[in-house]
Amino acid sequence: MKIVALSDALFCIPVDVHTADLFEGIWPIPGGVTLNAYLVKGEKTALIDLVQDRQDAPKQVEEALASIGADFGAVDYLILNHLEPDHTGWLRQFREKNPKAEIIATAKGINLVKSFYKIEAGLRAVKDGETLDLGGGKMLTFFETPNIHWPETMMTWESSTGTLFSCDAFGSFGVLEGRLFDDEFSQTELAAFENETLRYYANIVASFSSFVEKGIQKLSGLSIAYIAPSHGMVWRKDVAGIISRYLRYASYSKGSAEKEIALVWSSMYGNTKKGLDAVIAGIEREGVPYSLHRAPNDNVSYILADAFKSAGLVIAMPTYEYAMFPPMAYVIDIFRRKHIHHKTVLRIGSWGWSGGAQKEYDAAIAGLKWNSLAPFEWTGNPSPQDLAVLESRGRELAQAIKV
Ligand SMILES: Cc1cc2nc3c(=O)[nH]c(=O)nc-3n(C[C@H](O)[C@H](O)[C@H](O)COP(=O)(O)O)c2cc1C
Ligand SMILES: [Fe+2]
Ligand SMILES: [Fe+2]
Known part of the structure; x- marks a missing residue:
């Protein structure tokens, strides 16, 4: 499966990466990891998060876009929720294929676009709560969620479908192998993913638990039908469950951990x-x-x-x-x-x-x-x-x- 529709105008491109390399150069991922990019089509088209230039990930995205008659050149806005290279490593090549798309991130994110990728033109910094109307009833709103887990991080919300593009938050290690939504996995598989969500959190997010709590609190007024992270499955059946699990993880940092040793x-x-x-x-x-x-x-x-x-x-x-x-x-x-x-x-x-x-x-x-x-x-x-x-x-x- 190359591309999965969340609605008639909103698509996920999940790229499974298997590698003996350590994630971030430190964490083993024997079960691989999925890099999710998303496409939102209004009158204008937005691509949300990109991929790393690893294995054939960019080629997989290209083929997925082609399967719905799109290509990198058709992208009007590239939204970068987070500048870590697992989601942006291919940015310069994207820019070569598409010199016109506006690259959108927080002000801190735009600074990182410049310093990491030496791209200076076609950049737009968005502020907390700012919206981007794609036309055709598709409206994106950007929410700064700093330090989950980099300082420039934001989340993007699409109002007509109630989709929260949460980037690394709520994500997990582990490839999806053709499925995407939480209701497509058995209880046993979900339990295994829960372990990998916790490991991702403990390895990558744990130092920032107070920011996780602030971020979730800030977004608590949104109507969320889908949580669409940049790693792992998309949550649509148990949105409340993954949010409460994340809050539970955040509370571990404060001393309310499980009664285990x-x-x-x-x-x-x-x-x-x-x-x-x-x-x-x-x-x-x-x-x-x-x-x-x-x-x-x-x-x-x-x-x-x-x-x-x-x-x-x-x-x-x-x-x-x-x-x-x-x-x-x-x-x-x-x-x-x-x-x-x-x-x-x-x-x-x-x-x-x-x-x-x-x-x-x-x-x-x-x-x-x-x-x-x-x-x-x-x-x-x-x-x-x-x-x-x-x-x-x-x-x-x-x-x-x-x-
Ligand atoms: C390479 C090495 C260094 C050691 N250094 C010390 C030391 O500095 N001070 C000490 O009291 N014992 C030292 N020991 C002794 C060990 O602490 C001791 O043998 C202990 O019982 C080892 O426990 P273990 O069998 O669980 O490894 C050292 C042992 C080895 C093999
Ligand atoms: Fe990250
Ligand atoms: Fe990531």
Whole structure:
């Protein structure tokens, strides 16, 4: 499927991208990602968001346009909700094919058009609430939604169909493979996409949760029949559901996360792992759901997603060269950068001769607003007494999460 009609005058061009490259150079996307461009046809034609020059994405868009008798030259307005190159990378080539189209973005977005793509002519900065009448009853309104997740971001609303082109917000990793709308997926598939929406959020949007709340609040008066993001499926059956999920994600940053525990562990020779197993036994006795990730074996993208959504964390690592085990130092640093705040946390670990992990850890988590339970360290192989303490610490953490 190359192009999908949302109405007789509004189309989505979903381009599935499969790549071994990391998204944004950091996040793995084994399930690929869809880049959605949209076409709105009034008397004038607007293309909303473009694609990256990756694989044959631009060619796919071109073929999709051709299937409804359109082409890049027929575009009167190119609306750029967000200037990240996954949606704009092909901008210079677009400009060569269409020198006349007006390129529309926020004032900050126009600055990025100039600096990223060295395009100076045919640019129009729009203000918050400004409208663009395409004729034929098609009216676009632009809403600045800064920092979801770049400062220049806006969303575009088409009033006759009630379509909100939300760019990265409400989007997910994962290709669509011929389907587009939320009601075309099974509950199992939707659950898998929900995980990938959360991972996208935790990886890319989590530092900006207060702006997500402001943006959703600002748009709450709009009548929305479709949420049309630039990645992933278009929501038409459960618009309210995806909005409330997004608000729930935003609230994770403030401490109202799920009653779950994310355990992140590292171990060189198994001593810390033995202690972790005792903690897990304690958590299991309390019946609190948990996720388990090993650093560096598991990619931090997935660690972030589970840590972000969980009210409780266990950080298990040995001492390494008088300090933290280096991969865990990276995990904690990325927790800091991604605002993994307000967690109830148990830190454990083994050391050999004089320790050091705990001291560096305490300094590293200082700004994270964590409620830390008493940490527990032991030397070498944990004794039966150590294991008993560790199991009771696991229970204590789980009890704190359950309330
Ligand atoms: C490369 C390396 C560096 C270590 N550095 C320290 C250290 O600086 N201070 C310390 O107390 N123990 C140090 N140890 C000892 C470990 O912390 C100790 O063996 C611990 O039980 C390892 O736990 P694990 O089996 O979970 O990896 C080091 C061990 C290794 C292999
Ligand atoms: Fe983006
Ligand atoms: Fe994006």
